[in-house]
Amino acid sequence: MSLRLGLLATTCLALPLLLGPGQAAAQTVSGPYIGAGAGINFWHDQSSRGLRVHDEDVGYVGLVNVGYGFGNGFRAELEGNYRYSDIDTVSGAGFRGSSGYVRQYGAMANVLFDFDLSSFGIAPNGMMPYLGGGVGYLWREISSAKFSGGTSSYRIEDTAGSFGYQAIAGISWGLGGMVPGLSFTTEYRYVGALDSSHDVTRTAGPGLATVPGKVKLATENHSVLFGLRYVFNTPRPAPAVVEPPPPPATARTYLVFFDWDRADLTDRARQIIAEAAAAAPQVQTTRIEVAGHADRSGTPQYNQRLSQRRADAVAAELVRRGIARDLIAVSAYGETRPLVPTADGVREPQNRRVEIVLR
Structure with a gap:
């Protein structure tokens, strides 16, 4: 069964890859979100004190969660879950039964981390894998689990709870082309709990020495789920940039590029600034415009400050190259003019720049 389960989980988690790239890239979650999922559940057989409870292999699972993404890959969430499995047989020395079901429900607190593949040089294609884990409390309800031996009959009809834990591996697939903030998710979850004690009740006949009055059963589930997640306050895709009219024929433009999240000048940047400073007298420059820009990998507020630092660094280098400071007009546009x-x-990289325009 473990090989079957592993193949099924691998196939389900890989399903988004088979669907082709989405219309919008998945993004690291930032802000509050809600989610829900449903799928299949495998509850492992359990035994205690000579009594064995065997499941029907495939049950079902559903869950809902609310959470918050911190914008750096980490998320925290609260989850409510429900699992159902039929009982195939209850057996032991001298007795056997074949009815009943198991319901499991609980509340968990989870911590997860999203892996942004663009950080590894892979172009975003809408896929975002994530890993996580959680702890909480799980209740297990065993109902109508009947078995008998000779003229004696027994029944397990009891609910008990214990500390629970889980491990999570999943993939989200951005659907922002249809609804900004919406993602399709595919997950595998391993859910376990400490042993919980359940009463065994005799319903007819004399007591059997081989039937205990209580059984302690462990909890072990393997679940594969499909779901949706919606992140609130997700900005809509940036509108198309309207190209400005071409500059006058006498204007010259120089582009100075920067490393990610940096405002210091590279050797190549100093060379380009030197060329601009040398060209200024040749075109009878009356004004030099220095405009700083940033890409969209940070917050708009941070990118505004970063573009200002880049523009100030270029202006300072122009002054060092002999350009009068009162000829230089410095502006910063953050991520608004990519x-x-x-x-x-x-x-x-092309959006991390400063434009020098000689007019």
Whole structure:
């Protein structure tokens, strides 16, 4: 059964890859979100004190969660879950039965981490794998589990709870092309709990020495789920950038590029600034515009400050190269004027720039 389960879980988790790339890239979750999922559940057979409870292999599972993404890959969430499995047989020395079902329900607190593949140089294609774990409390209800031996009959009809834990592996698939903030999710979850004690009640006949009055059963589940997650306050895709009219024929433009999240000048950047400073007298420059820009991998507020630092660094280098400071007009546009339009959160080298325009 473990091989079957492993193949099924692998196939389900890989399903989004078979569907092809989405219309919008998945993004690291930032802010509050809600989610829900449903799928199949495998509850392992359990035994205690000579009594064995055997399940029907495949049950079902459903869950809902609310959470918060911190924008750096980490998420925290609260989850409510429900699982159902039929009991195939209850057996032991001298007795046997074949009815009943098991319901499990609980509340968990989870911590997860999303892996942004663009950080590894892979172009975003809408897929975001994640891993996580959680702890909480699980209740197990065993109902109508009947068995008999000779003229004696027994029944397990009891609910008990214990500390629970789980491990989570999943993939989210961005559906922002249809609804901003919406993702399709596929998950595998391993859920366990400490042993819980259940009463065994005799319903007819004399007592059997081989039947205990209580059984302690462990909890072990393997679940595969499909679901949806919606992140609130997700910004809509950036509108198309309207190209400004071409500059006058006498204007010259120089582009100075920066490393990610940096405002210091590279050797190549200093070379380009030197060329701009040398060209200024040749075109009879009356004004030099220095405009700073940033890509969309940070918050708009942070990118505004970063673009200002980049513009100030270029202006200072122009002054060091002999350009009068009162000829230089410095401005910063943050992430609002990308050279290459991208989705939010994407690191684009051509958008990390300062434009020098000689007029």
